[in-house]
Each structure stands twice: as C-alpha cells, then as structure tokens.
Amino acid sequence: MRLSRHFLPVLKESPTDAQIVSHKLMLRAGLVRQTAAGIYAWLPLGLRVLRKIEQIVREEQDRAGAIELLMPTLQSADLWRESGRYDAYGPEMLRIKDRHDRDMLYGPTNEEMITSLFRESARSYRDLPRILYHIQWKFRDEVRPRFGVMRGREFLMKDAYSFDVDEAGARHSYNRMFVSYLNTYARMGLRAIPMQADTGPIGGDLSHEFIVLAPTGESDVFYHRNWETSVAPGAVDFDDAEALQAIVSGAVADYAATDEKRDLPREAEAGADLRQSRGIEVGHIFYFGEKYSKPMGLEVQGPDGTKLTPHMGSYGIGVSRLVGAIIEASHDEAGIIWPDSVAPYAVGLINMRADDATCAAAADDLYARLQAAGVETLYDDRDERGGAKFATMDLIGLPWQIVVGPKGIAKGVVELKRRPTGEKIELSIEDAIAKVAS
RNA sequence: CGGGGCGUGGCGCAGCCCGGUAGCGCAUUAGACUGGGGGUCUAAGGGUCGCAGGUUCGAAUCCUGUCGCCCCGACCA
Known part of the structure; x- marks a missing residue:
C-alpha cells in the first residue's frame, strides 16, 4: 500500500483524553478514533491488526477442535428470560425496543443463544462433545469505560461454548481451551499467565483468568518467578485428554493469582521466588455445568435411552482488548513495536x-x-x-x-x-x- | 452510581476571576529554498468559543439549565 493513497492520520501530540500509553499510541498511530464513550472506529491500520489477532485466535481455536459459527449482535429478550438473566443482568445490558415494541438487547455474551441453538439441533449423546465459538462484537454498558479499547463498551470478543455429557468430559473441553489459550497468546508475543478465578455458584477449580503482565494493568497479580520463563505447550494432541491434563496440571503447579484470589500459604511457600506486578485480563474461561442447559431445557438422549443434560463451559478472549494489551507490552519512546505476527x-x-x-x-x-x-x-x-x-x-x-x-x-x-x-x-x-x- | 475536572480551528493550549476587535504552537494549502532522524522563509485558508435560555447597549467571559468527554473509587473480556 502506498502511503500517499492510504488513510493513515498520525498525530504528533496525544489527545488529552488518552491517559495510558496504549491508548495514546493507538490514537497517534491512526489505529482508532473514539466516536462515543467506550466506542471506537477502527481505522485502516488498526483494522489490519485486529484482523491479524482475530485470525490467530481462529486458527488456534480450530486447532483445539472448536468449530466456528456466527451469532448476531442483537438478541431477543425472551431468550434471556428463559435463563432468568434478563432481569438479573442489570444496567450493563443495553436494552432496545424494535418498532413493534418488542424487547431486544445488544448481546453482552451468548450463553443463552448458543444454548438455544444447540438445543434445537442436538438430539443424542453422539452430538457431544462439541465446542462452538464465534468472534463477534459485544456491548456492555460499562459504568465507566476507560483506557481506550482496553475497557470499551463495544468490544470484539471470541467466545466459545462447550457441551459435554458429564463433568469429566467438560474438564477435557476446558483443558482444550486452557492449552489453546497459552498457544494463542504466545503467538502474539505475549506471555499470559493463567490465574485461578472465581467460579461463582458452581465451585471447583475450573475457572481461570489469563493475565498479561503490564505496569498499566488494572489488577494486582502475584506469581512464581517460573512464569517469567514459561513456554507455550506448542503442538499437542488435543484429543488426548490425559496429555492435556498433564499440561494444565503442570501449568497451575506454579503459583499465580490476582489480588482477590491470593493464597498466602502458597506465597509463603514460594518465598523469594514470589513476584508481584500489574496485569491485564485478556481471557477468562469457565466451567459452569448445567447452569444454562438445565433451566433452558437442553437435553439429549443418552446411550441407555434416558435423557441427559449437557455440562457446559464458556471461554472468552478479548480480541480488541488484545490490541491495547500488546501495545502496553511492546512499545518504546518512539512508538509501537508490533510483534511480527500481528503487525499491520x-x-x-x-x-x-x-x-x-x-x-x-x-x-x-x-x-x-x-x-x-x-x-x-x-x-x-x-x-x-x-x-x-x-x-x-x-x-x-x-x-x-x-x-x-x-x-x-x-x-x-x-x-x-x-x-x-x-x-x-x-x-x-x-x-x-x-x-x-x- | 458516589467524588472531582474539562468542553475555544484537525491536535495541544491561552483568553474567562475583572464583559467590549477571538489568539498562540503544531498541523493544513500555495510558492521558493532544502533534503539520511518530525527543516527554513513568504503568503493563505480554517473557529455560530458544546447546546439552550437569561442578565446586559454589548457575553467565550456573568447566571440558570442541559448535553458530551475525562479522571479517582465500587463492577467487568
């Protein structure tokens, strides 16, 4: 592309609205422009980066055995009434009425819709396990959007959803995503550390946040210094449940936690090897069992003829946030330093x-x-x-x-x-x- | 949602207290010179001072309302 014909408006000075380095550089380098609080237009150069990141995520999802589809941004409120979340979700959900006065919403996430789609077509345990994902724009009406695309109201997210016959199967699906995520971030030149996260009402140990270390991150994080030299698993057989479990177990053996999930005895154990930093959450994975499948009546027939309720999980990567996260992790006085894999x-x-x-x-x-x-x-x-x-x-x-x-x-x-x-x-x-x- | 701040050419800002010709730097346009790390000179264009009311002979400036944006805190891919 000839620059003389490009649309690449660069700025010498940073707009005062931008506070953190990635936001300033994204504006200065002509990647994005803000159009409303927490809402951004992606200019040609920024779009190229977004597409590169999206493609890496896609390739790694496919490699892990997930299947891509595309769900709409607008959803019917009735779907959310089935799970009970229409009332529970609160003001972060952008609610809209269409011309017939029907309640609609701009999707903040897609558990209800994917459960509904799967329910319509899955009949037998032979339709399990499946992991379905899409890369689509979300809207969460954050009270206070900030830091540019790092905390926008509209953002591009990869969200995957797994369906399994039981908890053991769900753990395998969970581990597919866990390992896939390590590889995904590594391909972008990032080291993202999986950290134990809140599992909500389900309990157990199956929820992790993936955190990129950066001084401007929003969370305080604590980790064993082994994470400083960790390497991504690379090529693995995702169908080999035991091999995956070994990788995951090996990864979580090194302590890493955000400040709300700190484990002081384990920190004491790490001793001088304990490190503290700030971090940016770039992914979050959950196992939530029958939380949506049960109330929404998702059932398939088991091998013995009885009905079974699939166990589900969901797995998110903040694609647009990653653009900011990569810049936070890779820049100098003169500007952005793109890793080769995501450079425009x-x-x-x-x-x-x-x-x-x-x-x-x-x-x-x-x-x-x-x-x-x-x-x-x-x-x-x-x-x-x-x-x-x-x-x-x-x-x-x-x-x-x-x-x-x-x-x-x-x-x-x-x-x-x-x-x-x-x-x-x-x-x-x-x-x-x-x-x-x- | 609580607390704070800011809206003046594309970007960064001054002017506002103390009402009276809208100003500076960068950017842009034209010409000339220049040419290996954000050049120089000359000339030029571009702003209903967020919006709406009010006070006044006169409002960017004072008053009221309203909208937008940012920051700190509680919440989140």
Missing part, C-alpha cells in the same frame, strides 16, 4: 527522496518486488523529508523498515532496520527482499 504490514518501505528520479524508480521497483514476493508492505512514497518518514514508521511500529536513498542506490545497497532492536544494516536489494520475506 511486515515492512515499511521508505523512499528518502521522492524528488530524485533514480531513487524513486529504485524504490518503486523494490516495492513491486516485495509485493510480488507476497510481503505486506507499506510504501512511504510521499514527498516528505527523511526524518518525518522515520518518525512515522517508528510510531506505527512495523517490524522492518527498508530505506532507499540516493547514497545507498549509488552503491547498490539499501538500509534495513529492525524496529524492535533498532539494528540497521546495509545490504543489497536482493538480500533485503530475502531477509524480510523469510
């Missing part, structure tokens, strides 16, 4: 001298070759001074910058800069293409 473009190509025909021709040619090689490239072909272009590229944080200037072209070289390290090398055009294409 892999390469920022800078033509130092748009007025120099030789230089411009070399840059145009390199741009064409990068495109031919399938490298996602943002080409700064504007007639600006080098300094302004460098500043823009550093701000928007593309992993690689290739600088084409008259001096280098005379020698047959371009400059390649790696954004995270700032390391710059001169090399031939061919080598530069090979390097960024690998």
Whole structure:
C-alpha cells in the first residue's frame, strides 16, 4: 500500500483524553478514533491488526477442535428470560425496543443463544462433545469505560461454548481451551499467565483468568518467578485428554493469582521466588455445568435411552482488548513495536527522496518486488523529508523498515532496520527482499 | 452510581476571576529554498468559543439549565 493513497492520520501530540500509553499510541498511530464513550472506529491500520489477532485466535481455536459459527449482535429478550438473566443482568445490558415494541438487547455474551441453538439441533449423546465459538462484537454498558479499547463498551470478543455429557468430559473441553489459550497468546508475543478465578455458584477449580503482565494493568497479580520463563505447550494432541491434563496440571503447579484470589500459604511457600506486578485480563474461561442447559431445557438422549443434560463451559478472549494489551507490552519512546505476527504490514518501505528520479524508480521497483514476493508492505512514497518518514514508521511500529536513498542506490545497497532492536544494516536489494520475506 | 475536572480551528493550549476587535504552537494549502532522524522563509485558508435560555447597549467571559468527554473509587473480556 502506498502511503500517499492510504488513510493513515498520525498525530504528533496525544489527545488529552488518552491517559495510558496504549491508548495514546493507538490514537497517534491512526489505529482508532473514539466516536462515543467506550466506542471506537477502527481505522485502516488498526483494522489490519485486529484482523491479524482475530485470525490467530481462529486458527488456534480450530486447532483445539472448536468449530466456528456466527451469532448476531442483537438478541431477543425472551431468550434471556428463559435463563432468568434478563432481569438479573442489570444496567450493563443495553436494552432496545424494535418498532413493534418488542424487547431486544445488544448481546453482552451468548450463553443463552448458543444454548438455544444447540438445543434445537442436538438430539443424542453422539452430538457431544462439541465446542462452538464465534468472534463477534459485544456491548456492555460499562459504568465507566476507560483506557481506550482496553475497557470499551463495544468490544470484539471470541467466545466459545462447550457441551459435554458429564463433568469429566467438560474438564477435557476446558483443558482444550486452557492449552489453546497459552498457544494463542504466545503467538502474539505475549506471555499470559493463567490465574485461578472465581467460579461463582458452581465451585471447583475450573475457572481461570489469563493475565498479561503490564505496569498499566488494572489488577494486582502475584506469581512464581517460573512464569517469567514459561513456554507455550506448542503442538499437542488435543484429543488426548490425559496429555492435556498433564499440561494444565503442570501449568497451575506454579503459583499465580490476582489480588482477590491470593493464597498466602502458597506465597509463603514460594518465598523469594514470589513476584508481584500489574496485569491485564485478556481471557477468562469457565466451567459452569448445567447452569444454562438445565433451566433452558437442553437435553439429549443418552446411550441407555434416558435423557441427559449437557455440562457446559464458556471461554472468552478479548480480541480488541488484545490490541491495547500488546501495545502496553511492546512499545518504546518512539512508538509501537508490533510483534511480527500481528503487525499491520511486515515492512515499511521508505523512499528518502521522492524528488530524485533514480531513487524513486529504485524504490518503486523494490516495492513491486516485495509485493510480488507476497510481503505486506507499506510504501512511504510521499514527498516528505527523511526524518518525518522515520518518525512515522517508528510510531506505527512495523517490524522492518527498508530505506532507499540516493547514497545507498549509488552503491547498490539499501538500509534495513529492525524496529524492535533498532539494528540497521546495509545490504543489497536482493538480500533485503530475502531477509524480510523469510 | 458516589467524588472531582474539562468542553475555544484537525491536535495541544491561552483568553474567562475583572464583559467590549477571538489568539498562540503544531498541523493544513500555495510558492521558493532544502533534503539520511518530525527543516527554513513568504503568503493563505480554517473557529455560530458544546447546546439552550437569561442578565446586559454589548457575553467565550456573568447566571440558570442541559448535553458530551475525562479522571479517582465500587463492577467487568
């Protein structure tokens, strides 16, 4: 994409509304614009990042055995009356009336709808287990939205729902998501630590929040220092319940808790290995048994002919929040530093001298070759001074910058800069293409 | 929902107390010079001062109401 034709409004100064670094950088780098409290428009560059994150989440869900569908944002109130949550949910639910005065709502979550959909079509225990998910916009009318997309009222969430014949089966589904989440965050360059969370009325140990460490996070967290060097499980057989359980058990063996779930004896045990930080919640998984299936009359026929009520769980990842979380975890004074996996473009190509025909021709040619090689490239072909272009590229944080200037072209070289390290090398055009294409 | 703050060109701000020509920096446009880390000069465009009432000869400024946004706290992917 040529920057001269792009819609990429960058700001030199941060709007005063933005308080935390990710919000400031998202506004300055032209990723989003606020349109109302807690509601954001995603500009072209921000949308590309959102899509990248979404795709990673999707791939890892599929790998774990979940199946994608898409449910609407607007839901009927009647559905929520079945579970009793229409009255229970409170003012965070945005309630709407249609022209026939029917009660509708903008979905804050989808347990009722997925239970209803599954109920219509699942007849037998052979239809279990299943994990269904979608990636859809949610609306929660937060009392106080803040921190940009980190706590918006409208947000993009991946929510998955599992259906199993019994609790043991549900635990396997839960573990699929648990392990999948570790891999998902790792692919985005994040280390998210699973922490024991409140399970509500069901009890047990099957609820975890996934927390990314960041000084601007909203929760205080405590963890064993082993988490500082933990690695994602990587390729695993998700159908192997025992292997998954071993991974999960291994993970939770190292202490990690938010301040409301602190376990002082375990902290004492960790001793000098205990670490404290702030954290951002980027995911939350629950097992909730028959909480929705029972009141909503979801039943399937068991192998012995009797009816059974499936055990359910739900599993959320805040996709739009992750954009902010990644920036919180990866930036410097000059701007954002995108991990390669979620960068809006892999390469920022800078033509130092748009007025120099030789230089411009070399840059145009390199741009064409990068495109031919399938490298996602943002080409700064504007007639600006080098300094302004460098500043823009550093701000928007593309992993690689290739600088084409008259001096280098005379020698047959371009400059390649790696954004995270700032390391710059001169090399031939061919080598530069090979390097960024690998 | 309790407490606090702010609404003045696209962004950052001054002016308000003490009523009288709307101003500064950045950005934008045009031209020239310049050209490897946010250039210089010259010229230009752009604002019903959130909105509605009121007081006054006169309101960005004073009064009343209202809307919006932000921050702190309790709640949350």
